[in-house]
Amino acid sequence: MARTFHIYGNWKLNKNASESAQLALETAQAAAVTNGKVKVAVAPVFTNITTVRSALGSTSHVNLLAQNGYPKASGAFTGEVSFALLKDAGCDGVIIGHSERRQIFGETNEFIADKVQAAAEIGLQVVLCCGETLDEREAGKTWEIVEKQLTVGLSKLPENLRSSVIIAYEPVWAIGTGKTASPDQAQEIHALIRKLLGTLWTPSQAAEVIIQYGGSVNESNALELFRKEDIDGALVGGAALKVDSFSKIIQAAFEVSQ
Numbered sequence: 001m002a003r004t005f006h007i008y009g010n011w012k013l014n015k016n017a018s019e020s021a022q023l024a025l026e027t028a029q030a031a032a033v034t035n036g037k038v039k040v041a042v043a044p045v046f047t048n049i050t051t052v053r054s055a056l057g058s059t060s061h062v063n064l065l066a067q068n069g070y071p072k073a074s075g076a077f078t079g080e081v082s083f084a085l086l087k088d089a090g091c092d093g094v095i096i097g098h099s100e101r102r103q104i105f106g107e108t109n110e111f112i113a114d115k116v117q118a119a120a121e122i123g124l125q126v127v128l129c130c131g132e133t134l135d136e137r138e139a140g141k142t143w144e145i146v147e148k149q150l151t152v153g154l155s156k157l158p159e160n161l162r163s164s165v166i167i168a169y170e171p172v173w174a175i176g177t178g179k180t181a182s183p184d185q186a187q188e189i190h191a192l193i194r195k196l197l198g199t200l201w202t203p204s205q206a207a208e209v210i211i212q213y214g215g216s217v218n219e220s221n222a223l224e225l226f227r228k229e230d231i232d233g234a235l236v237g238g239a240a241l242k243v244d245s246f247s248k249i250i251q252a253a254f255e256v257s258q
């Protein structure tokens with residue numbers, strides 16, 4: 001079945017407010033060229049979400065994501081931001097379970113499951129990240145790790161909210177390192193993810209789910225990755241910070257979608 005390419009930029013801890021507004025506008029121009037044939041989103045830091053929302057306008061064809069959120073609605077949770085507040089600030093979706101959250105901040109699969117449930121219930125699109133480390137890959141545990149991350153991560157998602165989730169497969173050894181999984185390596189895991197979702201969910205829901213690849217995606221490797229059957233776009237870090245590179249990645253998706 002024909003799935004729409006989704007190209008999302010994860011800006012991580014980069015860009016101040018005015019730089020974020022500027023990059024959002026440039027990204028919107030790059031996205032406009034595809035006439036809605038490629039879904040584009042950007043994820044600025046928390047403090048720049050409202051600035052980017054105003055820069056994009058409320059009906060923009062570029063969606064706005066947060067990079068994280070907290071599953072409780074309110075209360076004594078110093079330093080946290082709830083999904084309801086992210087929605088209130090103008091977010092359309094949120095990235096959950098990024099490997100930097102897992103590795104640097106110790107987020108577990110169970111905690112991520114709470115976040116997936118809470119974010120989806122608030123009405124946000126969820127980009128659930130998964131992926132193995134280099135040690136895990138070398139030990140032959142890639143699929144065991146990814147399967148667990150997804151099985152547990154999706155375990156609390158209400159059945160009627162499955163269509164709000166997209167998956168980003170991001171091998172940790174490929175993030176920010178300049179090493180990309182080869183298109184065949186990525187396709188192999190994407191196909192397994194789709195198969196798994198066919199058993200956790202239904203085969204037709206699995207056929208529709210968007211599975212992005214992430215990890216050093218750039219203008220030189222995007223086209224080859226997007227030609228693979230189960231790769232439906234990319235979650236892009238470094239190359240999303242420069243509109244020249246990001247627009248070429250959007251363009252590559254547009255080309256393959258023709």
Ligand code: PGA
Nearest residue numbers: 175176215216236237238
């Ligand atoms: P990268 O980051 O494109 O800089 O490797 C991807 C990500 O972490 O989402």
